[in-house]
């Protein structure tokens with residue numbers, strides 16, 4: 285098994301990918317070595333040394349994305365297959381976002397990430413992938429036009445928020461929920477403002493929204509108004525209209 289390089293076997297032309305990583309011990313990643321390993325006296329394995337790498341990831345991400353202009357981050361399952369309802373909605377979301385004048389940022393992986401990159405790329409727009417080092421072989425999907433590889437989830441997550449003016453969230457699993465809830469907390473705590481978060485597919489998301497309202501709000505663990513952080517759409521058209529109503533085409537990240 286090779287370490288992911290962010291390259292693709294596809295012959296499709298694209299701008300070179302940034303980042304990349306060296307292979308560590310089998311099954312380990314930079315994230316896991318930072319979070320999960322015993323302290324070591326070898327200097328290159330110490331946390332202060334890792335800070336340099338972490339810093340370089342932020343610098344590289346800021347550098348690669350500073351000039352992209354308005355953008356929307358699209359999240360969703362890594363497991364959806366071409367032809368499935370969720371995948372095809374993702375393609376449509378990517379296409380409509382580009383037609384609305386914004387770049388599309390995804391995690392650069394397969395499934396709904398690939399779908400949104402594909403729609404954006406086919407529509408002739410800027411299709412960005414923020415890849416993550418994982419313990420199994422993984423490359424950037426072939427529809428990414430500008431790719432940046434990250435070792436650390438937390439550095440990558442900063443980029444999704446900093447360089448987008450809203451999120452569209454397709455159905456997904458734990459990774460998607462992680463990204464969704466992080467964004468919700470940033471809005472709830474006013475770390476980001478005017479940041480629309482649009483969930484696509486009410487059948488999929490309604491049970492979660494009902495649980496937040498009927499359990500979390502009722503127990504006083506979140507405010508009733510926190511539920512309004514999320515907006516619900518059933519089609520790609522609705523989702524893009526809602527996220528663009530937040531003014532995504534007008535605002536860009538401060539440098």
Ligand SMILES: C/C(=C\CNc1ncnc2c1ncn2[C@@H]1O[C@H](COP(=O)(O)O)[C@@H](O)[C@H]1O)CO
Nearest residue numbers: 359360361362363391393394456457458459460
């Ligand atoms: C599971 C498989 C591949 C995983 N590859 C990923 N590449 C890039 N980003 C990923 C990957 N897996 C998860 N993510 C991030 O989480 C979200 C999707 O996670 P979910 O658990 O599938 O909902 C996604 O938005 C990414 O940012 C094998 O095909």
